[in-house]
Amino acid sequence: MTQRKRTSNTQSKKTPGPAATQEEDDDQTFTQPSTTQVQRGLEKLTPAQVDQKTAEVVQFFLVKDQKKIPVRRADLVKHVVKEYRNIYPEIMKRAARIFDQVFGLKMIEIDAKNHMYILINKLETVEGASPITNPTNPKMGLLFVILSVIFMKGGVVGENLVWKTLKNLKVDVGEKHEEFGDVKKVVTDEFVRQRYLEYTRIPHTEPIEHEFHWGQRAEVEVSKSKILVFMGELHEQDPQSWSLQYQEAHSSSSAQPSTSSQR
Amino acid sequence: MSRQMGDSHRRFLQTMMANGIVDEQGARKLIAHCCEASNTQHNPDKLDDFIETINLKLQPMFMQITKGMSEDSGHQFYALVNMAETDVTRMSSDYADNELELFRKTMDLIVCSEKGNASSTDILNSADTMTTKKLKKSETEHLLNRLVHDKWLNEKRGEYTLSTRCIIEMEPYIRTMYQDQVKVCHICRNIAFQCQICENPTCGIKIHNPCVARYYKGRAEPRCPACDDFWPHEIPEVRRPKSQSRK
Numbered sequence: 084m085t086q087r088k089r090t091s092n093t094q095s096k097k098t099p100g101p102a103a104t105q106e107e108d109d110d111q112t113f114t115q116p117s118t119t120q121v122q123r124g125l126e127k128l129t130p131a132q133v134d135q136k137t138a139e140v141v142q143f144f145l146v147k148d149q150k151k152i153p154v155r156r157a158d159l160v161k162h163v164v165k166e167y168r169n170i171y172p173e174i175m176k177r178a179a180r181i182f183d184q185v186f187g188l189k190m191i192e193i194d195a196k197n198h199m200y201i202l203i204n205k206l207e208t209v210e211g212a213s214p215i216t217n218p219t220n221p222k223m224g225l226l227f228v229i230l231s232v233i234f235m236k237g238g239v240v241g242e243n244l245v246w247k248t249l250k251n252l253k254v255d256v257g258e259k260h261e262e263f264g265d266v267k268k269v270v271t272d273e274f275v276r277q278r279y280l281e282y283t284r285i286p287h288t289e290p291i292e293h294e295f296h297w298g299q300r301a302e303v304e305v306s307k308s309k310i311l312v313f314m315g316e317l318h319e320q321d322p323q324s325w326s327l328q329y330q331e332a333h334s335s336s337s338a339q340p341s342t343s344s345q346r
Numbered sequence: 347m348s349r350q351m352g353d354s355h356r357r358f359l360q361t362m363m364a365n366g367i368v369d370e371q372g373a374r375k376l377i378a379h380c381c382e383a384s385n386t387q388h389n390p391d392k393l394d395d396f397i398e399t400i401n402l403k404l405q406p407m408f409m410q411i412t413k414g415m416s417e418d419s420g421h422q423f424y425a426l427v428n429m430a431e432t433d434v435t436r437m438s439s440d441y442a443d444n445e446l447e448l449f450r451k452t453m454d455l456i457v458c459s460e461k462g463n464a465s466s467t468d469i470l471n472s473a474d475t476m477t478t479k480k481l482k483k484s485e486t487e488h489l490l491n492r493l494v495h496d497k498w499l500n501e502k503r504g505e506y507t508l509s510t511r512c513i514i515e516m517e518p519y520i521r522t523m524y525q526d527q528v529k530v531c532h533i534c535r536n537i538a539f540q541c542q543i544c545e546n547p548t549c550g551i552k553i554h555n556p557c558v559a560r561y562y563k564g565r566a567e568p569r570c571p572a573c574d575d576f577w578p579h580e581i582p583e584v585r586r587p588k589s590q591s592r593k
Contacts, residue, residue, distance in 0.1 A: 138406055138407045139430075141407050142407065142408070142430055145363075149440075181407065184351065184403070185351060185359070185400075185403045185404065186356060186360065186363075187353060188360075204360070206353055206360065209383040211382070213379050214372060214375035214378075214379050215368055215375070217365060
């Protein structure tokens with residue numbers, strides 16, 4: 084085998100900002116092994132050992148995916164990969180292949196800085212209802228509304244507008260909702276951890292105010308053109324009449340998902 | 347013929363992962379749908395072949411689609427089983443530790459009961475003996491509803507039984523944990539909870555209700571297949587699958 088230079092190392096280059104988070108600190112202990120190191124590591128292991136470890140990684144991803152929680156590389160290495168960390172890139176490559184070939188899922192890195200991975204559906208949604216309907220998570224309806232508001236307002240909205248919109252839909256953020264429970268927690272904590280939303284403080288506001296953006300998961304999982312179609316139906320308006328949004332939803336550069344990947 | 351997985355298999359598997367279990371008719375319809383969606387040929391008679399193709403690829407991941415019978419209706423079901431951890435840890439991402447403890451206690455009650463069920467009163471009482479954080483009465487009731495909703499338990503008039511999914515998925519766990527208590531059906535050899543029992547004290551074999559129905563169908567005088575004593579129980583009717591799959 085050719086002893087190539089460390090090609091796989093570009094992603095671990097970090098630009099530690101002024102406020103390096105706790106997450107980054109954890110990850111510092113892990114350095115991506117080089118191709119040569121991986122080769123050497125593989126030589127010392129049986130194929131069965133590597134398969135077993137790959138299976139564990141696949142299982143770990145599937146469990147996290149049930150709750151839509153992204154997998155952090157630091158956690159993966161610490162809790163699953165462990166003493167196999169010297170062949171980490173090879174295990175990830177194999178796991179990605181299994182997701183692709185067996186499950187029809189794609190493993191993608193949504194956060195190159197903190198090394199976070201999620202699974203998205205590769206299969207396109209099809210016309211004609213499936214005879215077996217998947218259990219639906221009612222929270223996804225809530226999320227879709229919020230993502231729509233953000234998208235229609237050009238990518239960012241103050242939180243008050245979101246709360247007002249929800250209130251119009253009889254979801255009061257100040258009250259315990261019978262379906263969603265603590266709505267504020269679902270929106271600002273659960274959706275944020277799942278990386279569907281970003282919730283950030285607007286600087287220099289008194290009292291403190293926050294704003295919402297689309298999270299990285301939403302960018303790769305939720306179809307903007309579907310949101311426009313939905314808005315069009317809601318307002319009985321041609322989706323093309325929102326020209327800016329229409330342009331964004333249909334531009335190839337934004338690498339829009341063709342599926343609204345709600346499994 | 348082909349053992350390669352295609353998008354139809356992947357779509358089928360994704361639906362299985364989201365649902366956990368489907369009945370045989372549902373599985374047939376689902377395969378037809380999945381094949382249509384990816385424009386592949388499908389042969390309705392090759393249900394088990396289709397699933398075997400998926401299982402071959404799932405095996406290295408310690409997962410499998412397993413067939414099992416509903417103790418209630420006798421119909422066949424397919425469940426996605428995680429063999430890496432047939433322990434209740436499979437449920438651990440959805441349930442807290444004390445909730446799992448209550449589920450284990452419920453399983454104890456059911457496995458050790460005569461009829462394969464446990465009343466809500468007994469379950470609520472067993473909540474008092476928990477070693478982890480105790481559950482309030484309302485919390486226990488809420489948890490039981492969730493377990494029914496997530497298809498781990500069945501409930502009928504305040505009596506809880508293990509669901510088909512739970513039995514298929516937990517079978518290895520139940521066989522290991524309850525070696526002495528677990529009963530096996532004399533006809534199908536699978537573990538049996540809701541069943542009829544031979545009243546001859548030296549025999550005492552168990553048969554699932556649907557297996558009883560099939561075994562004695564058309565026999566004038568029912569006798570125990572093991573000891574040949576008279577079979578004193580009411581023989582249920584064989585239940586045909588409904589033409590419409592359940593929603």
